[in-house]
Amino acid sequence: MSSALNKVNKGFNKVLVANRGEIAVRVIRSAQSLGYRTVAVFSEADANAPHVSIADEAICIGAAAVGESYLVAEKLIAAAKKTGADAIHPGYGFLSENSAFAKACIDANIVFIGPRPEAIDLMGSKRHSKIAMIAAGVPCIPGYEGADQDDDVLKNAAIDIGMPVMLKASAGGGGRGMRLVTDANDLDELIKSARSEALNAFGSGELIIEKAVMQPRHIEIQVFADSYGNTVYLGERDCSVQRRHQKVVEEAPSPFVNPAMRKAMGEAAVNAAKSCNYVGAGTVEFLADSEGNFYFLEMNTRLQVEHPVTELITGLDLVAMQLRVAAGDKLSISQEDVTLTGHAMEVRLYAEDPGANFIPQTGLLNLWQPATGDGIRIDSGIQQGQAVSPFYDPMLAKIIAYGENREEARRRLVLAVEDSKLLGIKDNRAFLASILRDETFIQGEATTAFIAEDFSQDPSLQPLKAKETEVALAASILCALSSNVGSDLSSSLRAGTGWQNNRTGSRVIKLSCEDQVFELALSTVENTITVDFASTELASTNTAEEQDLKTTQTIKIIEQSENTLKYLHDDIVRSITYSQTKGTGEVLGCDQVHLAASYGNLTFTDISLQSAKKNKGGSDQVLASMDGGMVDVMVQVGDVVKVGQTLAVLEAMKMEHPLKAGIAGTIAEVLVQAGDQVKGRQKLIQILATETEG
Numbered sequence: 001m002s003s004a005l006n007k008v009n010k011g012f013n014k015v016l017v018a019n020r021g022e023i024a025v026r027v028i029r030s031a032q033s034l035g036y037r038t039v040a041v042f043s044e045a046d047a048n049a050p051h052v053s054i055a056d057e058a059i060c061i062g063a064a065a066v067g068e069s070y071l072v073a074e075k076l077i078a079a080a081k082k083t084g085a086d087a088i089h090p091g092y093g094f095l096s097e098n099s100a101f102a103k104a105c106i107d108a109n110i111v112f113i114g115p116r117p118e119a120i121d122l123m124g125s126k127r128h129s130k131i132a133m134i135a136a137g138v139p140c141i142p143g144y145e146g147a148d149q150d151d152d153v154l155k156n157a158a159i160d161i162g163m164p165v166m167l168k169a170s171a172g173g174g175g176r177g178m179r180l181v182t183d184a185n186d187l188d189e190l191i192k193s194a195r196s197e198a199l200n201a202f203g204s205g206e207l208i209i210e211k212a213v214m215q216p217r218h219i220e221i222q223v224f225a226d227s228y229g230n231t232v233y234l235g236e237r238d239c240s241v242q243r244r245h246q247k248v249v250e251e252a253p254s255p256f257v258n259p260a261m262r263k264a265m266g267e268a269a270v271n272a273a274k275s276c277n278y279v280g281a282g283t284v285e286f287l288a289d290s291e292g293n294f295y296f297l298e299m300n301t302r303l304q305v306e307h308p309v310t311e312l313i314t315g316l317d318l319v320a321m322q323l324r325v326a327a328g329d330k331l332s333i334s335q336e337d338v339t340l341t342g343h344a345m346e347v348r349l350y351a352e353d354p355g356a357n358f359i360p361q362t363g364l365l366n367l368w369q370p371a372t373g374d375g376i377r378i379d380s381g382i383q384q385g386q387a388v389s390p391f392y393d394p395m396l397a398k399i400i401a402y403g404e405n406r407e408e409a410r411r412r413l414v415l416a417v418e419d420s421k422l423l424g425i426k427d428n429r430a431f432l433a434s435i436l437r438d439e440t441f442i443q444g445e446a447t448t449a450f451i452a453e454d455f456s457q458d459p460s461l462q463p464l465k466a467k468e469t470e471v472a473l474a475a476s477i478l479c480a481l482s483s484n485v486g487s488d489l490s491s492s493l494r495a496g497t498g499w500q501n502n503r504t505g506s507r508v509i510k511l512s513c514e515d516q517v518f519e520l521a522l523s524t525v526e527n528t529i530t531v532d533f534a535s536t537e538l539a540s541t542n543t544a545e546e547q548d549l550k551t552t553q554t555i556k557i558i559e560q561s562e563n564t565l566k567y568l569h570d571d572i573v574r575s576i577t578y579s580q581t582k583g584t585g586e587v588l589g590c591d592q593v594h595l596a597a598s599y600g601n602l603t604f605t606d607i608s609l610q611s612a613k614k615n616k617g618g619s620d621q622v623l624a625s626m627d628g629g630m631v632d633v634m635v636q637v638g639d640v641v642k643v644g645q646t647l648a649v650l651e652a653m654k655m656e657h658p659l660k661a662g663i664a665g666t667i668a669e670v671l672v673q674a675g676d677q678v679k680g681r682q683k684l685i686q687i688l689a690t691e692t693e694g
Helices: 021-033 050-054 073-083 099-107 117-123 126-136 151-161 184-202 259-275 307-314 318-326 406-419 429-437 450-454 468-481 489-494
Strands: 014-017 037-043 057-062 087-089 165-169 179-181 207-211 217-225 231-243 246-252 280-288 294-300 343-350 367-369 376-380 395-403 421-423 504-513 516-525 528-538 552-560 564-569 572-582 591-597 600-606 621-623 628-633 646-652 655-660 665-670 683-689
Touching (some): 021 037, 021 050, 021 395, 037 050, 037 073, 073 087, 073 099, 087 318, 099 117, 117 126, 117 294, 126 207, 151 165, 151 184, 165 184, 179 184, 217 259, 231 259, 246 307, 280 318, 307 318, 307 343, 307 395, 367 572, 376 406, 406 429, 421 591, 468 504, 468 528, 468 572, 468 591, 468 600, 646 683
Parallel strands (some): 014 037, 037 057
Antiparallel strands (some): 165 207, 217 231, 231 246, 343 395, 367 421, 376 395, 504 516, 504 600, 528 552, 564 572, 621 683, 628 646, 665 683
16 A cells, blocks of 8 residues: 555544535535534635525635636635634535645645545546556547647547547536537548637646547446545446536436446446545546447546435435545445445536527526425525625525435436526426437437437527517516506415405516516406407517417416415416516516416516517617626727627626627727626627618
């Protein structure tokens, strides 16, 4: 055994969690359960976040931007020293796989709850780690991982390997710096773009080349090692359902892996960990082809986002194991002790709009009701009333389900996804539920190509449009809230008396939702509201049939509470979750109702009292799509622009968002410049429309 393995920590008493969101909450709770005091760190944007309130102590480490807070190692170590924390848990993301940070902790006499810097450094390089894995006898995809990075050398290597090949950034993952090459004539261009993206994302343009495994399974093995040379594997997770190399659904065990394959992959993963004297929790990722051949992809030297599914089928607390190993304990289990029971699945709840190319969302969470029930686990870092800012990854929570078998876990997860209500912003729950109900997924046949090739036309990926029933429900709720029956209708509803409107009458209401406008005639008789779509104007992007929509919907309100409406429609009794707010920006002060429809979150605004001016075309204003920073402003006053032309670029939630002209015309005002911070819906550019004949 190497001398490094004999250097065992002597324990610690207080753990600083160098992270935020659900993983910070998760780590703090396990640490507290083992008797450790905990310290939360937070940026100015996270002052009221849940992880701050549950920790024993909390300390601000800077401004909202990650480059001024969560990514500044010096601030984290200073916070640990100031609070007396003698250990740091990095969670995942941020500095969790930064070898320099791990070394800085050790140099400051602070226990880093993770592997040694040397292991992080080795596995952080796809090129060096692959060389090490080949030496350790771990199956690897044929390719080029040489030190000579000349473009011509890479091109010739790719041609020798044979198309298709995959170009990969050596220094990072997540799909950045990755290019699939199917035609050798494209190599020059794709090598250049992959290198440029890798350099911008990771500070290194180094690439490796691998033979492309088409439509593979993405299988990962959870490994755990202590400081005494003991290493075990805890089964596999199937992470094949991905969108642009980002995991969407994770499950354990894999429906593709049989016991013999599990044993072979597990032993290969253990060999990979031992080859670099690994300590703590790690994940060795493999690609598997349709024949069951598997190849080393990379090793993540941290806890994975999807670790809960392994916890549920093994009965182990992986965070508690991390803490014990970091404190110098031996592993309490051997390989023979590891048993897999039942099945678990996890999906990631994101603040994003699947119908608009998954653009991240920001705003106020005016309702958050996570699902409960047998076999359901929600790992959340949010709370009702919290603002989702543009500064961090848009993942809000993880929804996890356990069952005695895969189908039971899947059914429970579908219900958990649909029954977790999040209002105030758009989210991806309808997208997730649709995947879980897809026959290919149900049969366990989804590969990494599933979403792109088999799921791309799913309705959950189309722009969100309100259906008549939800329009009628929104109108009914707004009507009830403004009917002024008694002195305080809302109070009587919350008291459980149900919706009582004993008057007969009618009114006209005009609602907007997305790019749709509905002019409705409402008539009420006791608890029944009839909604007549007599004069409905829809945006020009809709079909002729939609524009001619004329229908009547009847809603009988059975019971209404603060956030739930129980109603009778089409002879069926149902319930819908809603919240109410006042509009901001262009609809400042207007009543709004947010509905949790099965196909997505809808926000209806009562614009009955707004100007009747009708905008038949696109908007003559360019507004910020969310809070963020201006990367580029491409026009100036006097420029002539056309519809769809990109006028500016906004950066938010780690992504760049082009802002386009809604009409053709001349730029009349430019109110921002590159580098400015802007708020969602803030006016950025004014366009003077081009006059048309007739």
